[in-house]
Amino acid sequence: MSQERKRRRLLAVVALLIAGGVMAYLAFGGIGENLVYYWSPTELREAGPRAFGASVRLGGLVEPGSIDRQADGLTMRFAVTDGEASVPVVAETVPPAMFREGIGVVVEGTMLRDGHFQTQRLMVKHDNQYRAPEDFKPEDMKELMKSLQFEETGT
Amino acid sequence: MPDGTIVGGWSYVIAAYAITAVGLAAYFWSLRRRLKQIHNED
Amino acid sequence: MTRRIFGVRTLGLLGLGLLLVGSYFGLFVAPAERYMGQVQRIMYVHVPCAWIAMVCYTAAFVFAVIGLWNGKPRWDARTTGAIEVGAVLNALLLVQGSIWARATWGVWWDWDVRLTTSLVMLLLFAGVLALRSFVDDSDRRATWTAVATIVAFVDVPLVYFCVRWWRSLHQTQSTPETVSPAMVLPLRLNAIAILLIAIWLIAQRAKLERERLRKEQVDEPARVTAGLEVTDA
Missing domain, CATH: 1.20.5 (Single alpha-helices involved in coiled-coils or other helix-helix interfaces)
Structure with a gap:
């Protein structure tokens, strides 16, 4: 025993x-470093030709003033930015109601040679803030980037 | 919001709460049944 | 014995009552989130389920270590209870999360690190329960359950920290500063409620396991090893 x-x-x-x-x-x-869920617009730009053709995720903020909903109701154009670089996106998908200017998004698709990122899978990434409608707080881009953790580069 | 967006509302909330209630109740019921069964076998 | 079970049951009933109160506050008193609207109310069941599932698994880990150390069967029964209740909450958590994700993120699922590790957590602990059911000898069963529980537990801190360590779709933990004060109350009430309910269910499940063990040893007295205590407590 x-x-x-x-x-x-x-x-x-x-x-x-x-x-x-x-x-x-x-x-x-x-x-x-080996576990990169999405690329930032800067990283995607830096990857250059390597980004073409491959299926990748691009993450960043929807650039204010860039949203353009096409008349067909299905196609949407907007730009994803990280404050430095910006990538124009063509999305053929139904976005959730949360989709708006300045919100975080992760799009899955491919970089086309004409410089557009084409996606059929658009995901809204919200931050850890939950507010009542009355406690309004002005948002600035830098703070948003931080709260969404788009700035960290992996530890 | 116009058409062409995924709108989440009360139906999603009700679904989530209902599944939670049913899940917890089902587990409780399964425990009761298993306890009863083992007592009956004695 | 009756008194003890009654005590835990009181705890459970208290938890149920609290869950009703907390959910009432969450559904009807707390404000809708400014951007998400009503669907944010899923938080008041989703987050408590997540917290308490992890508490259950942590308890299972502690019980497993104690059981492996002193060899008393009651710790094996408690480990099993904590794992099973943790897995139930884990499963609910994934379903609630999926519904919430569809409404806010736009997708039911994605292989993001938080979602993946949460699913892996469920599969690992379901695996421990499956492993358990394949071992006939009660001593071996207790030993292997405990070892498997300790190893499976590795994923639990990972679920918590992954959103801080790696890029993900899921947001990082909220704090009282990032959540409107009106939303904190239902969140806390439901967390305590589910904790109480979980303790109640774990106690019931552990009791069932002890009864099973007792029956096994009555059926096969030859297997009873010296020093193995069969207690009702």
Whole structure:
């Protein structure tokens, strides 16, 4: 029985070590660089020709004043910006009601050679703020970028 | 908002709350049934 | 024994009552969110389910370590209870999240890091329960359940921190500063409510597991090992 007890306790220690090791690796191992959920407009521009043809996600803010809904009711043009670079997007999809100027979006699609990003999957990324209609607070782009975590580059 | 947008309203809220209530009730019911079953086998 | 169960049941009933009060505040008293509108009210069940599911899994982890250390079957029963209740909340969380996502993000699902790790969390702990059901010997079952629980737990802090470490579609944690004060109350009420309900359900599930173990040992007395306590408490 004491043999059995020892074996169990050894198992406890080994399991805890494995769990702790995996956690530490995930936290400090820097796998963030390989885990890029979306590219920012700047990164997409920097990628240049490598961005063409591949299916990628582009994330940023909808540039104020850039939304242009086509008459057919299905196509929509707008620009995604990160404050530095801006990428024009052609979206053939139904956006959620949250879609508006200055909101965060992640679009999935491909960069075309004419410089447009074409997408059929548009996702609105909102921040962690939940406000009642009356507690109005003016928004500035810098703050928005921060609250949406579009600025961090992966730790 | 005009047509051509996904509008979320009360129906989504009701669906989420209903699923939560049904889920919790179903789990509670399954626990009761399993406890009863094991008592009956004695 | 009757008194003890009654005590936990009181807790559970209190939780149910609180859930009704909290949801009333969430559905009818709290304001609609300025951009999201009514659909933001899903938060008052979604966020508490997420918190308490993670509390359940954390409890399961602690119970597993204790059980592996001292070998007492009651900790195996508690581990099982905490995992099962955690998994129920985890499943509800994914469904609520999907409904909320469709209305605000525009999609039912995406392989974003928060969503993926949350789904993986459910699959891992469902896997622990499945593994458990394949082991006939109660000592081995307890040992392997505990080891698997400790390993599966790795994903739980990941679910919490992933939105801070990596880019995601899901927003980062809100704080009382980023949530309107009128929305904080129903959120807290429902979190306490679901915690109480979870404790109640875990106690019931653990009781069921102890009864099963007792029956197993009555059916096969040869398997009863010296030092194995069968307690009703």
